Amino acid sequence: MKFNTIILLTILWIFLPVDVISQYIPGQSYFGANDYIEYIAGDLPIILVAPHGGYLEPEELPTIHDRGRDNGSQETTLLLMDSIMTQGNGFRPHVIINHLFPGKMTASDEIDSAAGDHPDARQAWNDFHEFIDDAKSEVVNTWSNGHYFEMHGNGHADMWNEIGLGVSAAYLNGSDSLILSRVDRSTVKNLATEGEADFLEIIRGSTSLGGLLHTRGWNSVPS
Numbered sequence: 717m718k719f720n721t722i723i724l725l726t727i728l729w730i731f732l733p734v735d736v737i738s739q740y741i742p743g744q745s746y747f748g749a750n751d752y753i754e755y756i757a758g759d760l761p762i763i764l765v766a767p768h769g770g771y772l773e774p775e776e777l778p779t780i781h782d783r784g785r786d787n788g789s790q791e792t793t794l795l796l797m798d799s800i801m802t803q804g805n806g807f808r809p810h811v812i813i814n815h816l817f818p819g820k821m822t823a824s825d826e827i828d829s830a831a832g833d834h835p836d837a838r839q840a841w842n843d844f845h846e847f848i849d850d851a852k853s854e855v856v857n858t859w860s861n862g863h864y865f866e867m868h869g870n871g872h873a874d875m876w877n878e879i880g881l882g883v884s885a886a887y888l889n890g891s892d893s894l895i896l897s898r899v900d901r902s903t904v905k906n907l908a909t910e911g912e913a914d915f916l917e918i919i920r921g922s923t924s925l926g927g928l929l930h931t932r933g934w935n936s937v938p939s
Contacts, residue, residue: 739850740755740757740850740854741757742757742758742759742807742808743756743757743758743808744756744757745757746847748839748840748842748843748844748846748847749836749839749840749843750774750836750839750840751815752770752772752814752815752816752821752836752840752843753812753813753814753815753816753840753843753844753847754811754812754813754815755810755811755812755813755847755850755851756797756808756810756811756812756813757810757851757854758807758808758809758810758811758851758854759807759808759858760800760804760807760808760809760810760862761855761858761859761861761862761863762800762809762810762855762862762863762865763809763810763811763812763848763851763852763855763862763863763864763865764793764796764797764809764810764811764812764865764867765793765811765812765813765848765864765865765866765867766786766789766790766793766811766812766813766814766867767814767818767822767823767824767844767866767868768783768785768786768789768814768818768822768823768824768868768869769785769786769787769788769789769790769791769793769813769814769867769869770785770790770813770814770815770816770817770818770820771785771790771815771817772815772816772817772820773816773817773819773820774816774820774836776834776836777816777820777821777834777836777837778820778832778834778837779819779820780819780820780831780832780837781818781819781820781822782819783818783819783822784818784819784871785817785818785869786818786867786868786869786871787869787871788869789867789868789869790813790815792867793811793813793867794811796809796865796867797809797811810851810854810855812844812847812848812851814840814844816837816840820837821837821840821841823840823841823844823845824866827841827842852864861906861910866880868880874935875935876935876936876937877926877929877934877935877936877937878936878937879924879925879926879929879936879937879938879939880903881902881903881904881918881919881938882898882901882902882903882904883895883898883901883902883919883938888919888920888937888938892916895915895916895919895920896915896916899915902915902919904918904919919938920938920939924938924939926938926939927939
């Protein structure tokens with residue numbers, strides 16, 4: 717099943733597993749206050765985050781945004797979790813989901829604009845980011861480094877996947893040297909520097925995320 721176009725924001729690092737004792741049990745869901753935020757603990761160096769796919773619209777929380785839901789982003793995140801588990805012999809990514817409708821709390825913004833003044837909305841914002849920090853700590857303590865994917869929907873009618881890598885169209889449409897000038901501002905900086913990967917290949921090569929999606933029938937940009 718194909719949902720509306722999804723934007724993936726990625727940050728990638730190199731892995732190195734080490735032995736640690738975790739405070740979380742992989743596969744178990746942990747919830748913040750009022751069950752607005754859910755953290756499904758994982759045991760892979762992969763974090764999946766769905767900040768704008770929530771359905772809950774509690775009357776006690778004021779509506780402070782006019783933005784709509786990123787349709788399909790929560791469902792796609794869970795489908796991706798299941799797919800990674802299938803491919804990974806049962807090992808799973810860490811998943812953080814904001815179950816609040818974005819008009820009530822838009823989790824990826826700064827807290828004052830994201831949650832307003834209501835204490836429950838602000839607590840949900842804090843829970844969301846604390847769970848992300850906990851997942852990052854789990855990944856770093858176990859693997860040294862990992863991958864972060866933030867799932868969004870753009871709602872464009874042409875149904876293209878947009879891979880958010882911190883390199884805008886103004887640079888993507890330019891020369892190789894212009895694209896290379898964005899390495900330090902990209903979300904895959906560490907993969908290209910510490911990992912010594914080819915930045916141009918990561919951004920628009922055949923083995924880039926967009927390139928791999930494109931070869932499987934999902935129109936994607938950049939690719």
